[in-house]
Amino acid sequence: MTTKAQTMAGAADKAASGTSSFNLSLGWWITRISLALIVIAWTIPTFGLFISSLRDKDQLAITGWWTALQTSVGTEQGRTGEADAQVETNGQYVLTGSIFGEGSTKSIRTYGGGFLPSSGTVEYGQGEQPGIRDYAPGELVTLEDGSTFVLESNGTYTYTSPTPFDFDRGRRFFMETQIPPTFTLANYQEIFRAESVDQSFINTFTVVIPATIIPIAIAAFASYAFTWMEFPGRRFLFYIVVALIVVPLQMALIPLLRLYNTVGLSKGYPGIWLAHTGFGLPLAIYLLRNYIGSLPRELIESAKIDGASHFQIFTRLVLPLSVPALASFAIFQFLWVWNDLLVALVFLGKTPDQIVLTSKLRELLGSRADNWEILTSSAFVSIIVPVLVFFALQRYFVRGLLAGSVKGG
Amino acid sequence: MQQILSGVYAIIIGVGAMVLFYFGTNWVLDKAFADEMTADRRMIKSREKIRESIRPWIFVLPALLLLLLYLVYPAIQTFILSFFNATGNEFVGLHNYEWAINDGEFLQSIGNNILWLLIVPFVSTALGLVIAVLADRVRWGTLAKSMIFMPMAISFVGASVIWKFIYDYRPEGQAQIGVLNALVTSLGGQPQAWLTIPFWNNIFLMIILIWIQTGFAMVLMSAALRGVPEETLEAARIDGANEVQIFFNIMIPQIIGTILVVWTTITIVVLKVFDIVLAMTNGQWDTEVLANLMYDWMFRGGGDFGRGSMLATVIMIAVIPIMIWNIRRFRAEEAQR
Numbered sequence: 030m031t032t033k034a035q036t037m038a039g040a041a042d043k044a045a046s047g048t049s050s051f052n053l054s055l056g057w058w059i060t061r062i063s064l065a066l067i068v069i070a071w072t073i074p075t076f077g078l079f080i081s082s083l084r085d086k087d088q089l090a091i092t093g094w095w096t097a098l099q100t101s102v103g104t105e106q107g108r109t110g111e112a113d114a115q116v117e118t119n120g121q122y123v124l125t126g127s128i129f130g131e132g133s134t135k136s137i138r139t140y141g142g143g144f145l146p147s148s149g150t151v152e153y154g155q156g157e158q159p160g161i162r163d164y165a166p167g168e169l170v171t172l173e174d175g176s177t178f179v180l181e182s183n184g185t186y187t188y189t190s191p192t193p194f195d196f197d198r199g200r201r202f203f204m205e206t207q208i209p210p211t212f213t214l215a216n217y218q219e220i221f222r223a224e225s226v227d228q229s230f231i232n233t234f235t236v237v238i239p240a241t242i243i244p245i246a247i248a249a250f251a252s253y254a255f256t257w258m259e260f261p262g263r264r265f266l267f268y269i270v271v272a273l274i275v276v277p278l279q280m281a282l283i284p285l286l287r288l289y290n291t292v293g294l295s296k297g298y299p300g301i302w303l304a305h306t307g308f309g310l311p312l313a314i315y316l317l318r319n320y321i322g323s324l325p326r327e328l329i330e331s332a333k334i335d336g337a338s339h340f341q342i343f344t345r346l347v348l349p350l351s352v353p354a355l356a357s358f359a360i361f362q363f364l365w366v367w368n369d370l371l372v373a374l375v376f377l378g379k380t381p382d383q384i385v386l387t388s389k390l391r392e393l394l395g396s397r398a399d400n401w402e403i404l405t406s407s408a409f410v411s412i413i414v415p416v417l418v419f420f421a422l423q424r425y426f427v428r429g430l431l432a433g434s435v436k437g438g
Numbered sequence: 439m440q441q442i443l444s445g446v447y448a449i450i451i452g453v454g455a456m457v458l459f460y461f462g463t464n465w466v467l468d469k470a471f472a473d474e475m476t477a478d479r480r481m482i483k484s485r486e487k488i489r490e491s492i493r494p495w496i497f498v499l500p501a502l503l504l505l506l507l508y509l510v511y512p513a514i515q516t517f518i519l520s521f522f523n524a525t526g527n528e529f530v531g532l533h534n535y536e537w538a539i540n541d542g543e544f545l546q547s548i549g550n551n552i553l554w555l556l557i558v559p560f561v562s563t564a565l566g567l568v569i570a571v572l573a574d575r576v577r578w579g580t581l582a583k584s585m586i587f588m589p590m591a592i593s594f595v596g597a598s599v600i601w602k603f604i605y606d607y608r609p610e611g612q613a614q615i616g617v618l619n620a621l622v623t624s625l626g627g628q629p630q631a632w633l634t635i636p637f638w639n640n641i642f643l644m645i646i647l648i649w650i651q652t653g654f655a656m657v658l659m660s661a662a663l664r665g666v667p668e669e670t671l672e673a674a675r676i677d678g679a680n681e682v683q684i685f686f687n688i689m690i691p692q693i694i695g696t697i698l699v700v701w702t703t704i705t706i707v708v709l710k711v712f713d714i715v716l717a718m719t720n721g722q723w724d725t726e727v728l729a730n731l732m733y734d735w736m737f738r739g740g741g742d743f744g745r746g747s748m749l750a751t752v753i754m755i756a757v758i759p760i761m762i763w764n765i766r767r768f769r770a771e772e773a774q775r
Contacts, residue, residue, distance in 0.1 A: 056681065060572050060576060061576060063572060064572040064573060064576055064579075064582055065582075067565075067569060067572075067582075067586065068582045068585050068586060071585060071586045071588075071589070071649065072585050072588075073617070074600045074603075074604055074617075075588070075592070075600060077603065077617060078599070078603060081603065089615070090615070091612075091613055091615070092613055092615065093613065093614065093615045093616075093620050094615070095617075095620075234442075234445070235442070235444075235445040238445065239448050239449050242449060242452070242453060243452055243453075243456070246453070247456065247500050247501050247504065250497045250498070250500070250501070251497060251500070253497060254494045254497035254498045255498070258490075258493065258494040258497065260491070260494035260495065260498075263494075266498070266502065268765055268769075269510075270505070271765055271768050272761050272765055273505060273509050273510070275757055275760055275761050275764060276509055276754070276761075277706075277709060277710045277754060278710065279710065279732050279733075279750040279753050280509075280513045280516050280750050280753070281508060281509055281512035281513060281516070282516075282746075282750070283519060283743050283746050284511065284512035284516055285508065285512050286736075287743070298444075298445070298448065299448070302452070303504070303508070306504060306508075307504045307505065307507065307509060308508060308509070310504055310505055311505065311509070314501060338464075338468070338493075339490070339493055339494075339497075340460075340464045340493065343497075364590075367593070368591075368593030368594065368595075368596070370593065370594065370595050370713045370716075371712055371713065387593050387595045387596070387713075390593075390595045390596065390717075391595050391713075394595075394599065394602070394717055401603065401615070404599050404602075404603070405599070405603065407599075408596050408599035408600065411593065411595070411596050412591070412596040415591040415592065416588060416592065419590070419591035420584070420588075423584065423587070427657055430654065431657075
């Protein structure tokens with residue numbers, strides 16, 4: 030009896046563990062697959078931007094970035110040179126040249142239509158030009174007036190006629206071109222040369238560095254006082270600091286703009302440094318106070334007994350110990366100032382020597398809305414520094430986030 | 439080059455001035471109220487009390503002055519200016535507010551802002567929580583979290599360019615270069631100019647902010663989940679609860695505090711959102727929001743300070759409940775210390 034009961038129990042156990050391991054492995058797969066899908070969805074936008082910024086601008090305009098490794102095919106029109114360029118040799122008039130510009134990587138698959146005689150027998154797809162498939166590169170085409178035309182796949186052509194050419198504009202035809210996958214830094218050269226994005230890059234740094242260092246120093250002193258020193262109103266003043274953390278910047282802009290206009294601080298770097306300092310201080314004081322307040326009380330007390338003044342305790346003991354917290358806030362402020370658009374728009378000018386990357390990018394979105402090669406490469410320049418800082422110092426950033434929101438969580 | 443130099447000078451001068459201020463004032467304080475010998479040269483008259491009552495103010499004064507100048511004073515001034523005309527020199531009473539409740543753009547902004555407030559904090563927080571739970575069970579979870587967290591480092595304008603590229607529209611028949619339309623057409627659908635479809639375009643703008651904020655929610659949730667005792671979860675499993683029940687009945691109640699913090703933080707971000715709307719649509723096709731409208735009025739027609747201030751005040755009023763809640767939470771935490 031006993032053995033039977035035990036066997037039954039054992040079997041039941043086995044069955045139970047069987048289903049649970051099935052559940053477990055199903056859950057195991059669901060977990061992994063859904064997480065992988067989320068990660069892909071989250072990274073693809075940035076990845077697409079990066080790939081696009083490295084693509085040839087002609088390809089970028091006609092094909093999706095996910096086809097970057099394929100040869101892309103496009104339809105375009107070609108035009109010969111003008112009649113002025115003709116040369117007479119042995120009684121023949123010859124016009125030569127290249128359809129493509131210098132350094133082009135395009136090649137021609139088929140061509141026809143326009144001034145070339147059309148066979149009219151081929152069916153063409155939607156949106157294609159009639160005649161575009163009539164001729165292959167290298168084929169000699171004879172026109173009705175006895176002239177001949179040859180187009181090589183690299184775009185060079187020879188147009189020969191027994192009589193002089195006398196057309197005004199170059200003669201037109203259509204061609205199907207293909208572009209091999211190419212990656213290039215030309216877009217970056219373009220934005221540095223023509224859009225002076227490099228200058229904006231320097232401007233952003235000019236804003237960011239002082240606007241990060243100044244608030245840290247001021248907040249460090251203040252948060253030490255709020256933690257370890259006694260003064261009337263300490264608690265009340267700190268409540269105000271906590272309240273100020275969430276005040277929307279919009280609330281501060283108009284009076285400051287008016288004030289700056291009267292004292293002459295507007296449209297200049299000192300004005301924006303001070304503004305960012307003021308706006309960053311509440312969070313800085315709050316974060317640093319959390320950290321400095323967590324230092325052991327005995328440490329401060331014993332230093333006091335040894336005769337150290339608060340100033341000495343702060344500069345020689347607390348400040349060096351607070352480096353991790355200072356780093357946390359520094360990253361916060363760095364990212365916030367680097368990525369800020371609103372404060373820059375209000376307090377800085379839009380002249381080349383003042384416009385920062387975010388502001389520049391916004392301007393390009395308006396003026397070069399269809400030039401994705403400009404937009405993608407400029408955007409990449411503007412995000413690369415914060416992203417690198419972020420990955421390099423993520424640990425400190427996370428620590429700051431946690432201290433700032435869920436204290437003691 | 440010249441600019442880099444002037445930047446360096448500014449840093450040196452700025453930091454130098456700060457060092458000089460803090461060290462200088464402390465030195466002066468120590469000298470001015472130095473301990474003195476008494477007349478009979480036996481006792482030392484300590485003046486430490488005086489020194490230590492002044493010193494805290496040296497530490498906090500620069501910070502307090504900056505806060506006063508850059509936040510407290512302007513906030514009060516903005517509130518007052520909201521009752522004045524465009525140039526800010528004539529009192530008009532509630533006129534700006536009356537104008538607003540009859541203004542189509544304003545009403546549209548309020549509607550859109552409510553939509554943003556309902557959707558973005560909820561979706562970001564929920565997604566962040568789900569990802570945090572999933573990532574804790576996978577060996578490559580840290581890497582996954584890093585990648586999802588990364589958009590936090592990207593500016594709203596940068597993100598706008600990234601997503602504008604995704605929403606890019608080409609007329610039917612042309613190859614789509616935007617991911618979304620390429621997907622739609624490959625599934626046999628019609629390409630759409632997503633950003634110009636009223637109502638839905640709001641959602642497409644919100645996706646950008648969700649993309650940025652989910653990482654923030656995830657990091658906080660992940661830390662909070664680590665605080666849920668393993669024994670509690672184990673006990674629930676032994677009692678026969680499945681993973682879904684554990685998630686809703688054990689994990690969520692345990693981290694409800696963090697969920698609220700994340701929710702309110704994202705709510706404030708949403709109220710201030712401006713860059714995304716400015717860069718993507720500038721309020722066209724019914725996508726206007728308060729913060730963008732405020733920026734617009736600040737400069738429109740030479741700048742209407744009255745209406746701009748009124749709009750800022752409306753945003754502030756929406757923030758005040760969260761501000762009070764924050765202070766209460768802070769006081770409760772202080773009481774526990």
